[in-house]
Amino acid sequence: MFSTVLSACITGIDSNLVCVEADVSNGMPMFEMVGYLSGEVKEAKERVRAAIRNSGISMPPKRITVNLSPADLRKAGSLFDLPIAAALLAALDIIDKENLKETLIVGELSLNGEIRPVKGVLPMAMAVDSYQCRRFVLPKANAKEAAVINGIEVIGVETLKEFIQFMKNQIQIDKEAINIEEIFFNYTNEFKIDFSEVNGQILAKRAIEIASAGLHNILLIGPPGSGKTMLAKRIPTILPPISIPESLEITKICSISGNLNQEFPLISNRPFRNPHHTITKTALIGGSAAIKPGEVSLSHRGVLFLDELPEFNRAVLESIRQPLEDRAVNISRATASYRFPSDFMLVAAMNPCACGYYPDLNKCHCSENQVQRYLNRISGPLLDRIDLCVELGQMKYEEMLPRNENESSKVIQERVIKAHKIQERRYQKSDIFFNSDLTGTQIAKYCKLSKEIQKYIETVFDKMDISARVYHRILKVARTIADLEGAENIEKIHISEAICFKTLDKKYWKR
Known part of the structure; x- marks a missing residue:
């Protein structure tokens, strides 16, 4: 039988x-x-x-x-x-x-x-x-x-x-x-945190808004208590809502990893993952004997927040270079090869030195060599893959007082959504979701520059010794800034702001 x-x-x-x-x-x-x-x-x-x-x-x-x-x-x-x-x-x-x-x-x-x-x-x-x-x-x-x-x-x-x-x-x-649409569109996540709770740090808020609109990678540098973690954890409150195709991608990964809530079978919010700095390479990238997706895949179409970046193991940090570039993780075994999607927005936060107060010589107790050793835990190739770098200063007392004029997450999100809708219309006939997804040929197509701007970038390129990868990332960020401003073409002011945010790391990493 x-x-x-x-x-x-x-x-x-x-x-x-x-x-x-x-x-x-x-x-x-x-x-x-x-x-x-x-x-x-x-x-x-x-x-x-x-x-x-x-x-x-x-x-x-x-x-x-x-x-x-x-x-x-x-x-x-x-x-x-x-x-x-x-x-x-x-x-x-x-x-x-x-x-x-x-x-x-x-x-x-x-x-x-x-x-x-x-x-x-x-x-x-x-x-x-x-x-x-x-x-x-x-x-x-x-x-x-x-x-x-x-x-x-x-x-x-x-x-x-x-x-x-x-x-x-x-x-x-x-x-x-x-009813998939009823579940997807009727479910709303009530966040208990809001950007209106964050006083000061106007430049950092601007950089985060740009990063959220284009899903760009961002690095926050500042002393302890300056609001790096507070700002990073509020990023989900301003991200554009996910589409059903994106939701299915995320839900598929959660289903495989066993992280899916059976009462809500379709993920309706972008993931926000915040692993501890003691995480292993396998847990971050994926693998193990059972070949499971790691944190970089669980944060697909969302945010991967790495707090205290230099405290992560060097090999662990270097392992995310390939996923940041390819938007996917390839895991090879003797019997087969596996590919997991990992198109995430990297948000990293760190102190400028071991004590946290460099370059304030009145508070910093580190020598110049100690500062450089601490900063050199972050490699140049990894920094190249970060689109925006912003410095947060020590807060003064008057800046910490509650202010009614602080913008709420809802107000910021409206601008982010508006910029994202521009991107949706622009890329509707392709598989691109955000400006950060653009590749070399697509950058040439969608980030066209006038001769004046090309000459300006050439001057900056030679003066600041910018790599080709950094150049492309500057163009993608400038495209997002133009979308936030509602501009059809990239202007010089958009390029200037993108360069400002990208080259700030040269203040600390004297490479």
């Missing part, structure tokens, strides 16, 4: 089809599983056997062989429990094989037959059509997540007994259905 059930597994950020084959024959009673399986998949036979028994079905003393193909694809996780049970029950003629056709099945089984949620459901749901399936049977807790994808029949089951009854046509289970 033989049966086949379709299932899937996650490889990187994508889903792969897996055929679960079960053969039941006469012979010495045993239960064998093959097919390049991880430890948790091999343990499935004990969970399946106990779940079937506790669902009121006795297992016959037969020789059972289960194969998960293709054999060259590594299978990991507990999501194969339910499809293995389904294939076995079909091979025993307990459920009808015809009812399993064009059906994708995933789910983890507990010993009492309950079906527990699994990770990575959204990528699987996206691939159901390509697997030539019309129905997706999965844990009830994951049903809303799968229902985000239109055009497939999503059936959520809570127990193995319920699954068997459904497959034997003894009960009916309503198809899970949600």
Whole structure:
């Protein structure tokens, strides 16, 4: 007796089809599983056997062989429990094989037959059509997540007994259905923090507004207590709202990592990740034995905030250079290569020296060599990838007093959204979301300069020894400044402001 059930597994950020084959024959009673399986998949036979028994079905003393193909694809996780049970029950003629056709099945089984949620459901749901399936049977807790994808029949089951009854046509289970637009557009995040709470630091607020409008990388430098962290944590309150395609990208990553709230199956806000400076390279970039997305991917289409930047391990900081440039992370293993998206806005904050008060010689206790050693923890290539650098000064008493004229996050966000809508119209026929996404040929197309401005930049280029990468980043920031001002063309004043913010680092890093 033989049966086949379709299932899937996650490889990187994508889903792969897996055929679960079960053969039941006469012979010495045993239960064998093959097919390049991880430890948790091999343990499935004990969970399946106990779940079937506790669902009121006795297992016959037969020789059972289960194969998960293709054999060259590594299978990991507990999501194969339910499809293995389904294939076995079909091979025993307990459920009808015809009812399993064009059906994708995933789910983890507990010993009492309950079906527990699994990770990575959204990528699987996206691939159901390509697997030539019309129905997706999965844990009830994951049903809303799968229902985000239109055009497939999503059936959520809570127990193995319920699954068997459904497959034997003894009960009916309503198809899970949600209104994706209603969830997406009606959900609002009420932030408890606001830019109006931040007094002073006008230049830093301006730089953050520019960075938020174009999703540019920004570095905040200043003494302790100057408001670097306070400003950075308020950036989510002014970012432009995400589109549905962006939301699906973010939700897909959260689904794989297990960070998705099942009550809100679609991410409606840009992520803000703030890892501690003791984070490892694997946790930041991704990888490990199970190949999981790291912080750079979890902050995709959002913000990655690195506070106390020089305190991070040098190798950890250098590892983000490639994701900052390529907007993706490539992880290679002996058996396969994996690619995770990592198009994020880097926000970094740091003190100018170990004590934090350089260049105030009245407060700073560091020698010139100590200052340079501290600053040199940040490499030149990493600094090149930061679009804006802004210095925050020590606050005076009168600047800390509450002011009614402080702009709220809502007011700043309105300008940011206006600039972003200009970018949406400009790039509507491409895969570009923000000015920061522009590449070399696209920069030449969308950041055209007059001869006067070209001559001005040439002078600055030679005088300040600017690299080609820095030049391109200046143009992208200038394009964003022009969008904020509602200007169709980049003017000299826009270039000047972009140069001012980009070259401020030369005050500290005397390279």
